[in-house]
Structure formats: C-alpha cells, structure tokens
Amino acid sequence: MSNSNFVDYVKIFCRSGKGGAGSIHFRREKFVPKGGPDGGDGGRGGHIYLKGNSQLWTLLHLKYQRHIFAGDGESGSGARCTGKDGEDVYIEVPIGTIARDAETNEMIAEIAEHGQVEMILKGGRGGLGNWNFRTATLQTPRFAQPGEPAQEGYVILELKILADVGLVGFPNAGKSTLLSVVSAAKPKIADYPFTTLVPNLGIVRYRDDRSFVMADIPGIIEGAHEGKGLGLRFLRHIERNSMLLFMVPADSDDIYGQYQILVNELKMYNPELLDKKRALAITKCDLVDEQAKKKISKHLPEIPAVFISSVTGEGIERLKDVLWDNLNQQ
Template identity: 65%
Template sequence: MTEGNFVDYVKMHVSSGNGGKGSSHLNREKYNAKGGPDGGDGGRGGHVILRGNENLWTLLHLKFKRHIRAGHGEHGSSARSTGADGQDEYLEVPLGTVIRDTETNEVLFEITEHGEERIIAEGGKGGRGNWHFKSSTNQTPRYAQPGIPLEEKHITLELKLLADVGLVGFPNAGKSTLLSVMTSAKPKIADYEFTTLKPNLGIVKYREFKSFVMADIPGIIEGAAEGKGLGYYFLRHIERNSILLFLVPADADDIAKQYEILLDELRRYNPEMLDKERFLLISKSDLLDEELKAEMKTELDKELRIDYMFMSSVTQQGITELKDKLWKLLND
C-alpha cells in the first residue's frame, strides 16, 4: 500500500430515510359501498449501517463520499398493503474503526470484528394505516399516522490500526527500513526525519507458513501527547497493537533516555498502553564493533528494565532472532 493511499480519518454526513405515511383509504367497491377502513402501513425508512470488513486496511474508499443517504419508505395503500421499506445503505469499514459524533466528539461505537454491523442512522418507522384505529365507536376513521422523520448525523471515522507488532521510535530511527527487511512492504526510506507521514503495514512471514502483522508508525517527537507535530494522529495507531517494539538507534546520545521519553509520551497519551508487552530494539548496530557493543551492554543492563537486543537492518544482523522473540511474545 502506498503512503498516499492510506486514509485513516474521514468526515461525512449520513442521513437515513423517512418512514412512509400510513394510508387513510376507505374500501369502496361496486357491491360493498361501505367496506370500511383498509389503509395499509407505511414502509420503514432505510438505515445507514456500518459493517466491519477484515479485507480493508484503509478508509480510502470513503474519502470522497461526503454525503450518504438511505432510501425513503413507501406510503401505505389500499387493501392493507404495506409500503416497501427504504433501501439500506451499507458502509464497509476496516476493523479498528472508531466512529465519533463530529459535533460533540463523543465516541459512538467501534467496529472490531469481521461482519459486525452497527446502525449509525436509523430509518424512520412507517406510519400505521387507518384500519388500526377502527373501533366500535369509530368505525370509519379517516386519519392515519405519518411516518417518523429521517435521522441525520455528522460523523467522523477514525482508523486505529489492528496489528500484532507496532514500531515505536523517534523520526529516522530505522523503523521503515526494518519493515522493508522483515516484510514485503515498500515504505518510503530516506535519510531525513519524518520520511514516513502515514502508517505502513506489512506481513512478517515466520517458520512453517506462520505470519504476523507489523505496523510502521510515523516517528514520535517529544510533546506528541500534547498534540505537538502530528502527535495525536500517530499515537492513536499504537493503541491497538499487541506488542510495542521500541526502536532506538545505536548512535543515539543516550539510549536509555530516548526510551524513557518515548515511554513517557505513551503514558501521557494513554496510561493503558503501558500494560502492553514491550521490547527494545537497538537499531543500526552495524555501526558498533564488538568491544563498544559489550561496553554499551554493561551500561544498559544497569539503566534499563526491559528486554533488548542489538540488530541491523542493513546487514540483517539479528533479524531471525527478532522474529523468534516476537513470535514467542505474541504466543505466550
């Protein structure tokens, strides 16, 4: 998936259908001049329904659909004939989509399962025909119920990626390079910060035809939890990952400090994210010789309270061990 095709935020206006009017028809036939009320009910207005689809990874197909309208219910007619229901409108969304009311910013619901259906705008109920209102004291009612009006909403769809492993790190830490080495994904890679502006997904092939999904999240900067840079857009994608794989480059001034800053940004955004399984990867380790690596390991063992390992995407040092470690964490 190219970066330009990844859409994770869409606003739209949805409108259900009006309920059809009930009929106030009175039966008048050649041999039955006073047949009585026989007006049918109006049909239900169409719903606007969101449905989860595990084969979708983005909201791109909804990017230019600003207005969604369901069909109106048909009116009732004679002989107690009920009007046809309005046509429902279905919107297929990827798993992990959060639906908000745009005006209040309230979370209405989330779609997390394949085939899950939720009504976002309910169609108006059809009005009852006049035959419902006949009684011993009112044998020819000449009135019927109108249909219930449609429902309108302005909604915002936000996609939070559902991935097994999420890559977390500062800009230019080597996340996109790692994803390109471990999967068939082809993210944009360059030697400057914020090369990645949209999340990238890739499927990691493991032994015996097993696999898991890895997500490359755009780089976090200090202050992201307060919305600095594009912090909110980046951080929400990390919420749904099973394992957080932190990347800090070997040439960083202070590896332990960088890790703590990243961890603090997640804590301030959503403390529940600290309950996830975490693992630290020291990337670009091809820059280190064995002596320097041993010295760093001695220091890191004192400063860090997390499992870590050295690796290099360029030389593919430690890639097999990393896959084994992630698979073990996912299945423990």
C-alpha cells in the same frame, strides 16, 4: 501504501430514510358501500450501516463521497397494504475502523472483523394506517400516523491500523528499514526525519511457515501527545497493536532516556497503551563495537532487548524469536 492513497480519517454527512405515512382509506366495493377502514402502514426508512471488508486498507473511497443518504419509506395504501421499506445503505470500511459522532465525539460503532455489520443511523418508523385505530366506538377513524423523521448528522470515521507488532520510535530510528528487511513491504527510506508519513504494514515470515503482521508507525517526537510533529494523527494507530517494539539507535546519547520519553508520550496520549507487551530493539548496532554494547546493556529498561542491525542482519532472527514468544504467551 503511497501517501496519496492512504486515508485514515474522513468526515461524512449521513441521513437515514424517513418513515412513510400511514394511509387513511376505507373499503369501497360494489356491494360494500360503507366498508370499514383499511388504510395500511407506511414503510420504515432505510438504515445506514458500517460493514467490515478485509480487502480494504484505506478510507480513500469515502474521501470524495461526503454525503450518504438512505431511502425513504413509502406511504401505505388501501386494502391494508404496507408501504415499501426504504433502501438500506451499507458503507464498506476496512477492519479497524471506528465511527464517532462529530458533535459529541461519542463512539457509535467499531469494526473489528470481516463481515461485521453495525448500524450507525436508524431509519424512521413507518406510520400506522387508520385500520389500526378502529374501535367499537370509533368505527371510521379518519386519521393515521405520519412516518417518523429521518436521523441525520456528521459522522467521523477513523481507521486504526490493526497489527501484531507496532514499531515505536523517534524519526530516523530505523523502523522503515527493519520492516523492509523482515518483510516484503517497501516503505520509503531516507536519512531525514519524517520520511514515513503513512503507516506501512508488512507480513513477517517466521519458522515453519508461521507469520505475524508488523506496522511501521510514523516517528514520534517529544510532545506528540499535544499534537507536535505528526503526533495525534498517528498515535491512534498504536492503539490497535498487540505488542509494541520500541526502537532506539545504538549511537544515541541516552538510550534509556529516549525510551522513557517514548513511554511517556504513549502514557500521556492513552495510559492503556502501557498495558501492552513491550520489547526494545537497539538499532544500527553495526555503528558501535562490542565494548559499547556491554556498556549500553547495563542501562536498559527491564523489558526484552535485542541489538540489531538491518544492514548486516545481526540480531534479526533473535528479534523475531522474542516477538513471536511474546505474541504467543498465554
């Protein structure tokens, strides 16, 4: 995913269609000079829907389409003819997209699977024609209902990456390197912080042609829940992962302390993230000897932990086993 093509946040203005007006009409034929009312109803306004599309992975196609309007309903006519309904609009979005009201921040809809359709703005109802208002005492009603007005407003669309395993760690913890080793993904890799500016996805092949999806999330720093670094912009991508793989380099001064900082950032952002399954990968273990590994092992959190090196391949298969076992626990 190139930096310019990955868009995970857009704000668009939407307007549904207004309902058509009911008709005020009376039956007039050659031998029926004073026929009764026969005004038809107006058509409803078009709705605006979100539709999940598994072939999309970004909101880029909406970046420059900031105004979306549905069709208006047409007015009714004589002979009790109902007006044509307004044209509905379907906005195709990637799986994992959430729609929020821009004013209230209330969630309107969430797209979780391919083909799922959710209405975000309802079109106005068509007005009733005068045929509907005839009674025994009011045989020639000269009024009809107007159509309901359209709904409009700004809608925020957010994409949250959907993956089985999310990589969580400080900048330069080796997340992108691991993803490039275990999958065919080719994320940008360099020896400076925040090399990764967009989430990257890779399919990890496992034994017997099985596989799972891994997401490389841009690095977290202390204070990310307050928006520091790339904080809030990417913390939301962690919410949609089934399992979190924390990554801390073996040459860090305090591995347990760094792990606790990462956990605390997730907790401050969304406490529900701590309910997810967790594992720890101590990366760059080719930089330390066996004696150092034994010393590190005495001060690790009580979660599955694996020493790995993406350079030498040490521990990679063991890590896959740990991830697969945790993903498939009942």
